[in-house]
Amino acid sequence: MSRAGAPSPWPVFTRPHPRRETSKMSELVLHGNLALNARKYRDKEALVFGDTRISHQELYARVNGLANGFLEAGLRQGDHCALLLANSVEFLESMLALSRIGVTFVCLNTLLTPREMAYIINHSDARALVAEAEFGEKISSVLDELPRLDRSLLFSVSGNIDGFRPLDGIRSTNTAEPAVRVNEDTWMRLAYTSGTTGLPKGAIIPHRSQVLMFYQFGVQYGLSDRERMLIAGPLYAIGPFVWGLMALYFGGTLVILRKFDAQKVLQAITDERITSSFMVPTMYNMVLAIPEEERRAKYDVSSLCILSSGSAPRHTRTRELMFNYFSSARINDSYGSTEGGLNTNLSHEDQLRKITTVGQPVVGCEIKIVGDDGRELGPNEVGEIWVRGLSLATGYYKNEAATAKAFIDDWFATGDLGSMDEEHFLTLVDRKNDLIISGGVNVYPTDVEQALYRHSAVLEAAVVGVPDQKWGEAVKAVVALKPGAQAGEDELLDWCRKELAGYKVPKSVDIVTDLPKNAAGKILRRVVREQYWAGRETKLI
Structure with a gap:
């Protein structure tokens, strides 16, 4: 990671002069x-x-x-x-x-x-x-x-x-x-954000940024023309789009499902001898929710060589189950965004050693952590994650104010909170807007969600701040259980008391059948939160 003002170590690609012809x-x-x-x-x-x-x-x-x-x-x-x-x-x-x-x-x-x-x-x-x-x-x-x-x-x-x-x-x-x-400078796509912080914004993605992302992934994961890539998520979402088009770009084979279905995913891997796939954590959770005895009896996943995840952190228990079941595959996590492109990779070798992180910066990307005062922070200090690199968007369509706020010089301010350790492994803390301030103390929803995911009955969890007369905001957990699993509010609260510091323990737990998600499969805390703030004049977000 380069300090502010230091020469950039990442490659500089000179754009052709507009009047100079270049070869195809x-x-x-x-x-x-x-x-x-x-x-x-x-x-x-x-x-x-x-x-x-x-x-x-x-x-x-x-x-x-x-x-x-x-x-x-x-x-x-x-x-x-x-x-x-x-x-x-x-x-x-x-x-x-x-x-x-x-x-x-x-x-x-x-x-x-x-x-x-x-x-x-x-x-x-x-x-x-x-x-x-x-x-x-x-x-x-x-x-x-x-x-x-x-x-x-x-x-x-x-x-x-x-x-x-x-x-x-x-x-x-x-x-x-x-x-x-x-x-390469032609606008390939306007990719509208999921609207987790308001009206969707159209990120401008030129061809150059998209194709350079393909090469970043190719180098990082060792992708080749031998891939048989399975995409089960919607192609309108950034992750499935990138991985699907990347397989075609490199001369591989793309196998796509009409829509996600856990049984059909395993059947496709078996029938098509799939070598690689990208899925969001929710999808892996649903695949692994199929009883292990059934999975091993009906399906053959030994052809898998590469599995990747993104859009949200995978929880510890999910990683352990994946290592056990998908034993032939190298399992990686990546961190990035519509606007910021590909930023980090957590390699197979580091999955358990650095289990709380999303990896190190990929080739062609720099990351720095910035404090509220605009100062670059040191190792293990929490601040906003800023990125720059080969696959950045060039701004927001017809939104100069949002562009100026997020795209600063050649950096993109992600709106995510995180820290980097001495080895440059990035840890995600939370979205800035998801921070809960309860009684003047900061509570990061991800910390509480991680604890809930360690409970054997929990399939999905979202933690939000809700109005509270005493605390200003109280920590609320909303949980969906695995099929056939049983757990009540008291049991889950007792679990959290064993796993978390007292100020992080939810004041209450609501159990629901499903949680709202965006196109990428990311749980929408904003939507969960809104039902508890309905009718309020102010929202502490």
């Missing part, structure tokens, strides 16, 4: 390896989705045909296109085709309400929309509120939506590469 091979673009992979791997499987199997050569032709179809329909370089799609072949092909013609895509979380979708479509200035028929009623209900959408550029997938043209109907028979030049 020098450009870092999402679709950059499609042609190479088509020539090099030809009939090798690129994509597996249900009964559909598409080779690299076929994928190249299909993407070009769709890209030319978009152009013939009226889309132009520099336009923005919203995608309201569940995991499918069309989702992947649409992203690659739009990338190929310099159209910035905006992936919509399919779980959003129609009004939330309308906000993002309008804010992003999307001119076109590709929507799945499954979500037709939802999007049609707000179509009149979307004045920027060109009504001739509405396309449907897997069925009809009134006023939309079938996407397959515009696919061109011309499968040659479109005559559009896209460079």
Whole structure:
């Protein structure tokens, strides 16, 4: 980690002069390896989705045909296109085709309400929309509120939506590469944050940042063209998107599930001889909640070589269970964000030695811990995590104030609290806005959640501050139990008293069937908290 003012050790990539031509091979673009992979791997499987199997050569032709179809329909370089799609072949092909013609895509979380979708479509200035028929009623209900959408550029997938043209109907028979030049500084995607701290913000992700992230992961994890990558999470979320497109970029095979199902994940690993996968901790918890005897009798996971997790810390018990069950795999954790890109990796070797951390900075990334006074803090001091590196976003779309607040010089202020030890291992403490101040004492929700996760009956936990006449905020735990497990409030409170300092012990525990999550599978403490603050004039956050 470099101190402020010290020369940066990370590589400097000189951007080409705008009037100077560069060769195609020098450009870092999402679709950059499609042609190479088509020539090099030809009939090798690129994509597996249900009964559909598409080779690299076929994928190249299909993407070009769709890209030319978009152009013939009226889309132009520099336009923005919203995608309201569940995991499918069309989702992947649409992203690659739009990338190929310099159209910035905006992936919509399919779980959003129609009004939330309308906000993002309008804010992003999307001119076109590709929507799945499954979500037709939802999007049609707000179509009149979307004045920027060109009504001739509405396309449907897997069925009809009134006023939309079938996407397959515009696919061109011309499968040659479109005559559009896209460079590495072109905006690939507007990635809207999950809105954990207010209205979603559209992070601007250029091609260069995305592809350099692929290489960061490739170097860190040893990924190659031999990968058979399983993606079970939604492709509109950053983690599944990055890992899925990365497998295709490097010439591997991508196997995608329509949606997450723990049994289907294990079946896919068994049938497709999966070598690598990315899942969020909640998904691993659900897989491991299947009785071990059943898992070992029905499924073969010995083909796995690499397993990764992100979006939220994995808890100690989950790590131990993963090491035991996925014994053939190297297990890694990463820390990063939509805006900050890839920041750290906790290697397989350090999983248990540094179990409370999220690892060390990856190649091409620097991290520093900053105090409230803007001063860089020393080892083991808690402050805000700032990052800079190869895969940063370039700001927020149409939000200069938020950009100026978060993107400072060439650093990104993450809004996460953490500390770094003498070996540069990063420990996450919490989100700044999730801090609970109870009786003037700081309580970090993650500390309490970690203790709850060590209880054998707990599947998920969220800890929030709730209004309290005496303490200002009281610590409240909201817990979902594993299927078939039993535990009451008193038992869980007794457990916490054994595991935690007295001031951290929740004043109460609510037991629920499920906890709200965002597209990445991260539990939304904000949503949990809101039900307890409803009707209050002020909120201590």
